[in-house]
Amino acid sequence: MNTVLIKNARIVNEGKIFEGDVLIEGEFIKEIAESISHKSSNCKVIDAEGNYLIPGAIDDQVHFREPGLTHKGTIESESRAAVAGGITSFIEQPNTVPNAVTQELLEDKYQIAAQTSYANYSFMMGGTNNNLEEILKTNPKNVAGLKLFLGSSTGDMLVDSTAALESIFSSTKLLIAVHSEDENTVKSNLEHYKAIYGDDIPVALHPEIRSVDACYKSTEKIIKLAKETGARLHVFHISTAKELDLFTNKIPLEEKQITAEVCIHHLWFSDEDYATKGNFIKWNPAVKSASDREGLWKALLDDRIDVIATDHAPHTLEEKQQVYTKAPSGGPLVQHAVVAMFEAHHQGKISVEKIVEKMAHNPAKIFKIENRGFIKEGFYADLAIVNPAMPWSVNKDNILYKCGWSPFEGTNFKSRITHTFVNGQLVYENSKVKEIKAGKRLLFDR
Template identity: 50%
Template sequence: MKSLLITQAKIVNEGRIFEADVFIQDGVIAQIAPQLSVAADVTIDAAGQHLLPGFIDDQVHFRDPGFPAKGSIATESKAAIAGGTTTFMDMPNVKPTTTTLENLEAKYELAAKTAWANHSFYLGATNDNIEEVKALDPNATCGVKIFMGASTGNMLVDREQALTDIFTHSPTLITTHCEDTPMIKEQEALYREKYGDAIPMQYHPDIRCREACYKSSSFAVDLAKKTGADLHILHLTTAEEMALFAPGPVEGKKITAEACVHHLWFTADDYAEKGGLIKCNPAIKQQSDRDAIRQAVKEGRIDIIATDHAPHTWEEKQSDSYFGTPAGLPQVQQSLTALLDMVHDGVFDLETVVQKTSHNVAIRYQIEKRGFIREGYAADLVLVDMNRPHTDTRENNLYQCGWSPWEGHTFKSSVMSTIVNGELKYHQGKFAEFTPGQRLTFTR
């Protein structure tokens, strides 16, 4: 493994921005100092660039195994590297579902051969796999995922006793997708009666309604308080839900919250242009909701920012049928630069972006020695040029599905280099030879 010296970087870490050199050896950060005079195999002059800890994305759907036309661990993790993501946590609704310990380990075996980035995988909960949950080694997974709405096959957990059992007995962090399915079904029937299958996409946030979100997320919060469970609610979308979560630092919280990049960017007004490309569950809602979520990020009610990267083929997204258009959008290649646009626009500062995409994820998931720029920590780093614009084009997208909801948009910043476990895997538009990322370890 080559040693690496990064000079004159503006380091963004733990609430500070300061200029320093960073020396990386044997995969870890060996030294951080204002000026280092050390011999290195590779030196990067980072003058004018910002050095961030790599994005740790706690929610992706890389579609592997089972859906190669949509994406794979190989294709999507490579795109993630180009976007500044050094670690991902992948969801269990693949084929076969990751709802047994055997399937969980099989997925790690696949990633050991194909993942460009560091990784962990969720064990999926069902109405009847409580014994698998009880037998789970808490250090073998990032967490237990419960779909309390919007899932396929047997992964919708809608029995109250099953939910109580999982919340009571899970040996590790529980993450939830919160929507109330019966309420959604009622709305679907109403709109189908009026429009048939050709429901205009603008009604998606009315069908996947705010009431369905709040009913489910408030129930999850109440159940976590009752059982003492460690709960993290994913991709929140409504202003009302923000009041469910306490402001302030993530340390010590038993109930935490996440927002996704697309819900911080798009609003219901964008359905007119984007249509089914931005159909996702839970739905992108009103500007007032987006603004409330942005404010909650700044207040600390939202502890983590992730992507919920969920690719579908271009052809699938062109369906004339509302019900035939699958929910989900790809974004790991654009997620960091989208957030950096929000920095340029004065929505967030750089320190907050780093806190929500790296520090807090490492703290909440108890990830061992990652998520910070500290001596002795894994060298998972990204260099960005805040003043180097680039336009998102179909030709530049690395996803298996080949498209992005930001296509045509010119971002104000660019990812210049991505370092994973001390290896310069992406640099100025070019990739190094493939080497696999590492399976995450935890301090639980």
């Protein structure tokens, strides 16, 4: 049996940091104590003195591009980058090719991941205007939830029928996660600027096209529908300060029927960065103003926003270097998300305890993931060790994404992931990913 003893770590769990040891046996955390002695001669010992031991991050929104778009990324390549970044579990979205909108197509993705994923995995069922019958076949025990695109993005999964939305929200008990932008507002704004610039619209106008009003109008409408039907709603990648009044921090997370997520790029960048980053920070919803970013930080810290994720969505350099209307939205983030948040910690914006809450504990709670997201005896040993004082710079030589670029290129981080464990197996150590595909299918306590 695989046995690992992590000594002298600054263990971060459930709002506390305490120094101690963690013993891993097989796939699970066997013991947590102030001091644990070596249990056997073949026990691997890691001295983590001065470093944080955190639950592996659970990224509730990624696009790993397999099947059908594997020139951008694969489950293998992007999960490899994820574990190098301390992300041990991911929930992937259905806008692959073909779209995962039937049970058979959904299961195809699970079969690929079973063979190739370094990290634990789940895949969202995709909703359309006319696949309610397939949606209702989804097993809530082993599928994370249902994804609806209320605004068109990469792929062709727009749900724009009010009747279809009402029917889905009234019929399923699955968690419903939404991309929330009003399609008609976006289309109208795009046509306005195309009339002026043609296809070569300045990317700085992206937040005017995918506007604050487009986000607010859609989110207000979908929250109203969730309240009317009693559906369990999770709103992905909130990008505006205005939307935040629609969410509450007045009740515990476990009692919330409507939850919210923010992504790394909306916390890090603002519209001032389009001048230097261009299409490399073109996301849907758009990166918006510095005041929007400030509002997102405030809501994250006061618990109106529940989760930090990446919306990891790689595209090739060639694709991103096209003119505005042809350059796809999205960018790769899983390798750098945790250290980016630790950088925010160094800047005094967020505590380490809060990072763990928003990137591990809360995703586990919201999706009701079995035995993950915490450092607890009997839980799976999905763990990351973070050295808070080991500076490094992001460059092409250390980027692991298949697309080969990052919006963080040239950024200096003070913290570094030194070790990552998935199901008790040490899959990443000192800048090297081991060829151990330890990922398992996530299960849900529903």
